[in-house]
Amino acid sequence: MTLHNNHSATIPEHTRPIKLPSDMPQSASVTSDPTSNPSNAPQLADETCIEIANFNAWYGSFQAIDDLTLKIPRNQVTAFIGPSGCGKSTLLRWINRMNDIVPTAHSKGTLRIHDLDVLSPSTDVVHLRRQVGMVFQKPNPFPKSIYENVAFGPRLHLKLRRGELDELVEWSLRKAAVWDEVKDRLHAPALGLSGGQQQRLCIARAIAVGPEILLMDEPCSALDPASTLAIEDLLYELREQYTIVMVTHNMQQASRCSNRTAFFFEGRLVESGPTDDVFTKPQQKRTDDYVRGRFG
Amino acid sequence: MTLHNNHSATIPEHTRPIKLPSDMPQSASVTSDPTSNPSNAPQLADETCIEIANFNAWYGSFQAIDDLTLKIPRNQVTAFIGPSGCGKSTLLRWINRMNDIVPTAHSKGTLRIHDLDVLSPSTDVVHLRRQVGMVFQKPNPFPKSIYENVAFGPRLHLKLRRGELDELVEWSLRKAAVWDEVKDRLHAPALGLSGGQQQRLCIARAIAVGPEILLMDEPCSALDPASTLAIEDLLYELREQYTIVMVTHNMQQASRCSNRTAFFFEGRLVESGPTDDVFTKPQQKRTDDYVRGRFG
């Protein structure tokens, strides 16, 4: 809480850190235009948003993540790379406690988002997930209309007045750069959209509840080249206002879209740092081998 | 037949090309030491083993391969690359008529292995598949013992005395570079092996029936780096005696292991040629984009 209060004046409203429900009234008064102080951006860039320390995760008795320590800075795109099965998805799914639904999954260590202890059993996961949106490998819109997909989250969480929901849906779809393509068929089934449109719809759905962080697990791996491009453009825009963590298999994509890269191997973090450094002058031989495609 | 007879003296016994049943007696007399004339190797490299011309393939009404023409030379490794769904596997599966078991699959055009018309309904597929071994993306050993896996094919096709079978199993496992790891537990279940060992076992199983051609559909994509390395080493050895066609997603793997590369896109062959040329000076923009990771 202290960490956050010191900075609260400089933090744009929409990236307000996660607070326990009791904190709401205090910070509700803080309002400022997110774009009013661009000069603050570089300064913010180094503030830690997610802090992982000595983190271990298991599925049953299989250890998927082994003593991992990593800081993920705010308002940047962090890419997780590494060969299949190295634990990238597992880590991502622990950040918003998605692994709660895997009966065999358990973990140990520290995982904080600002001042919130994510792993604590008393953490309100509903609240957590409202602040930490997730986008999956395969676009997974609900078999409902486009509108209903986006409205799903707000309907669950927010008290809305008439008209507000429509406004929110439009805003989210615009933000996800898919509004123009769907505005004439908001009530058509979402499954009728193309893969790329579906994936952008999923992003719209995720940002409609106003998260601070977006987790993306290989968001482009099921998409055609054109759709991939559209999503990459979108990431480029969104990073202004969200902290983004993405898993990718495509090294070129990682180098194109991310500010920072973390390389995992067999459940351990091998190397992390600014993307350019990791790709051009990796410190570890294994990283070098991997980014050059020698394995994986 | 003519094409083949001209060269028969230089072809190692176990890689003798496919013949129609009527040809058998004539060539049965041909025996020569496979290693006696290494100087011939470069010359052989250009002889066409598989000839594909104006080939089209469909699944139901969906055209997976569109008017494809390609020559695959003998005793070389040819790599098929291209984004997912471009028809690489489909082509591979037509070469040994594996698509016979897909009810909706049908095709048109020319597909010859030496003088054998593969697609002709009168072709003896059992005989064909004996000569064209196949190794799959995911290692698929039978749930039997290691020995039984390798002995499975020979038992089907050959009349063998006891000792002969043992000898053959050992030879195949040695050839597939897995003998040392399994020789003490030949009768243990094959499913107890690691992924890489299983994949090499599958290669041993394929060569135990004495094929000329080995088709490999992403043989390393399910494997860890160490196993991948072992398989790549193996390919390197085997190409001396087999014509190898492999599908891969890993551009670096293609450039490391193959002599020739064919790039597919959306059911068409975009470019094919010596691997170095395709990777360093591709003729087509799309090829360039792909090998640089701009899509796929």
Next chain:
Amino acid sequence: MSRPAALENRQFRSTGAGVLQERLMVAVLAMCALATVGITVGIIVMLVGQSWNFFNSEHVSFKEFFTGTEWTALQSKNIDDAKFGILPLLSGTFRVTAIAMLIALPSGLITAVYLSEFASKKVRAVLKPTLEVIAGIPTVVLGYFAVLVIGPSLQWLTDGGFDAFNATSAGIAVGILCLPMVCSLSEDALHAVPRALREGAYGLGCTPFETSVKVVIPAALSGIVSAFLLAFSRAVGETMVVALAAGTQATYTMDPRTQSQTMTGFIVEMIKSENEYGTVQYFSLYGVAIALFVITFGMTLIGQLVRRRYRESYS
């Protein structure tokens, strides 16, 4: 693009009601699930409680119950004449079940192999619904079929060598009844065999027959075995067909041409006759029921265990 008011000024719904609803639903659903355990407990309590009246009687001994070759619960008015050896009922059940299995297992498995390995879409489109229709036929109908078609045909074929009610016609009808079950469960098992194994076999030059018999069936064996066990317990527990077609005389023999009262057949007869409710003869039906329950429960349990092991071996 400024953020909509709804997000600028997020008014969260209170989670209290949601949490309460969630708890309530979990409790309700857990009650449902526990109720299923309650049913099993109920069955066991009921069977044990009622059969206590039987086993506790001075006229019944466990030894006689398990080894006696005469069962005269329905025939003896006088408890002193009653013989309670379950072997005749077991032999009746065995005869009917054996005949049923002789029919259902091979043909069910072969049909399953056909469906999963060879059949074209069109054939499947005909065959699967046909089997589903057979599976949906009420057992009374099959009993009727056994009495009216199978029984007379057998008598006609053998020139009266069969009784009017006999184990064979009941067995055939029960076999027809079990066939779709064997078939669909075996097909599931065959279906679960990874395609890769089939392709591996074809890739080595196997014919379809060799692929099925040497690779696919062995790989699916535990699933098939558990299908067989389930069919077996279904046949053992089948009631209406035997009540109509198998006859009501409990004889300790292996002759499939004669009447054969099965365990279920006996229970129905006893219930229908309401023979001396409260007498040992009446309660003997619970003794038979508990034996029946133990047999079928054991079968399904083994089937489940087999199935579980095999699931693990693939994942």
Next chain:
Amino acid sequence: MSIDSISQDAPQDPGVQRPIPEAIRQGASATAESTLNSRHRKRVSKAFYGLCVAISLLSVLVLVVLLISIAVQGHSRLTPTLLTGSHSTSEPASSGMYPAIIGSLAICFVCALSALPLGIGTAIFLEEFQPTNIWLRRLHGFINLNISNLAGVPSIVYGLLGLSLFVFMFNAFGQIKVNESSGTEIMGVERYYQVLTLAGGGDSVLIPQSDLSQPTITITEPMPAVDRQGNTFQLEVWDPKSETPKPSDPAIRHRTVRLGQGGGAYAKTSWYYFRLPFGRSFLAAGLTLSLVILPIVIIASQESLRSVSPSLREASYGLGATKWQTVRNVSLPAAIPGIMTGAILAMGRAIGEAAPILVVLGATVAKNSGPQNLMDTVVTMPVLIFHWAGDPQFTYQQLAAAAIIVLLLILLLMNSVAIYLRQKMRIE
């Protein structure tokens, strides 16, 4: 490493140059023989294929023979009477199955109302609320195992359970006897005395019963009574020994009884009449059948829920939905077509079940109408078929066949509804 260097290195590597086994050498040289071998193997394969086709055809053939034999036997009895009449011993030819159809549907209804919520709830609990705690996980596993075992329990055992649990309720609430109040009555019953009037021919009036311990009444003086519309009126008494002649006006006769006329208790029940134990009632039968189909419903629902793509569920959780919200908004809507299909198939099973009904309701088929109240007994189609098929008279045999045709048609109808539902929901 260039390709050229590889190909030059290769021959010098001694590891590659292993002798080719004799087997392959010979196998290859004896190709003609192996072709013969392959021809033989192909023949075996063809024969096997033939066997498969033959056996599969046989199963179709069985169905055809069965249907034909039933159609031949029953077609002449497929008359309107079959659908409107009821079982008759004196005039077999005018027998029908109206009460049985209504009875089966009523039982099915009870069955659906009880088994579906319970079954779907259980399936949801097992599939969607998987606990992380190891002991609770074991409990889950145990419940799952228990359900598959329940699916294998013979239906007649469920019948016995229903008999103890629903029909008699272990005699905990008393027994059902004639001339006494039956069991523990909870609602839907009014007690009267029924007294014959002077009108004769079974004309009677009802007199409210005030003292329940008094099973009979003797009319000695005028008293209030209820007519068949439920209106209260004053009942007149006529003394045969008195001078007054027996009233001749039928309207008066309707309202007059003989002096000293006795009457016995009559329990007037509403449709919602409810008592414990249930006795041999369709409610007991429906509940018993719901035990039979419960495992089927659970397993079908589980399968259907399992086939809902986990990614949809994760999407919902990712948006901060709770488990129950996810179930209600995402999993259940997506699984409903499968659940409905399973449910309807289970209903089909319930409609065709006879053994537990025989145990719970007995084999009586003489009933002219559907159930009048919850505690009324019914006739069901399978039991009627069982009864008719067991009767050697040719007419009944034909009737049995005709009833089977009707039953199969009803099942077919249900299955088509299932398929229609499945398709419709899939499109939406």
Next chain:
Amino acid sequence: TTTDSDAPAADASIPESNLVGEIKIDGSSTVQPISDAVREEFIKLHPQVNVIVSGNGTGNGFRSFYDKGTDVSDASRPIKAGEFEKCQANGVSFIELPVAYDGLTIAVNPENDWVKELTIEQLTKMFVGDDAAKNWSDVDPSWPNEPIKIFAPGTGSGTYDYFHEVLAKANDSELRGDMTLNENDNILVQGVAGNKYSIGFFGVAYYAANKDRLRAVPIVNPKDNTAYEPSVENISSNKYAPFSRPLFIYVNSESLNRAEVQTFVEFYIENVSDLCEAANSVRLPQEIIDHAQQNLDARELGTHFVTEDGESREGAFAELFQNENLVK
């Protein structure tokens, strides 16, 4: 619907019955067809009365009867002393009403061409004791050497009891234990009709309904040594002895207070002689019916077939069915 308060006089001639209630009947499967026939006629007149007829056998019927499970019990033999005691103990008093004659018919398969007639001795050989004849040839050497397959009513039935009484009671033995027993007489018919070497016994009604697939065996009357068929005349004249027997209904007297039961039973006695013929039984002499009617009208409770000391009375039906024998 017509309201009865101002219904026109024309309707009064056939008043529409508004009798309601439920009547439960169980017992003899031999009487069941008669009760069924009466039921069907009765509910035509009184459609709102629910009459449930089961046929689980005389003994089973009596058990429900003394447990107050039924209002009326059908019986193909008189109540036994033990059953009467139970009734007394449970406070169930009843009126005993004979309703028809039955000839217990011994039937064989029509293809059976060797059995022309049967004597009591032959029947005893076939049916009594566990050492009874296994094969037909054991009864008469000229008959085929094939096993006898016997289909008989269940032990809860009056027919079984009656048969037992005639053949086995005298020498204190039991009927053989390896018969196929079934309370459902239709199953017995099917069994006998289905196999050449089978034999069975049941009420004449079941034979009459299946004359085309059964053959009734004439039974030698021990009094005049002549074989008689179970025909209507032979049964009613008691020539078909000893297998001619009366059928009864027993009515719970408490139930008889109920208007619907009273109406039903009156209807039963009034119409049974006509209806029983339709149901293939044999009508009783009118004087017996009249006597039954009197007993009913006078509510004469008790049985004629058990003595004061609780012994079953022996003797011819017509002689026993007298008021002086009535025991409450």
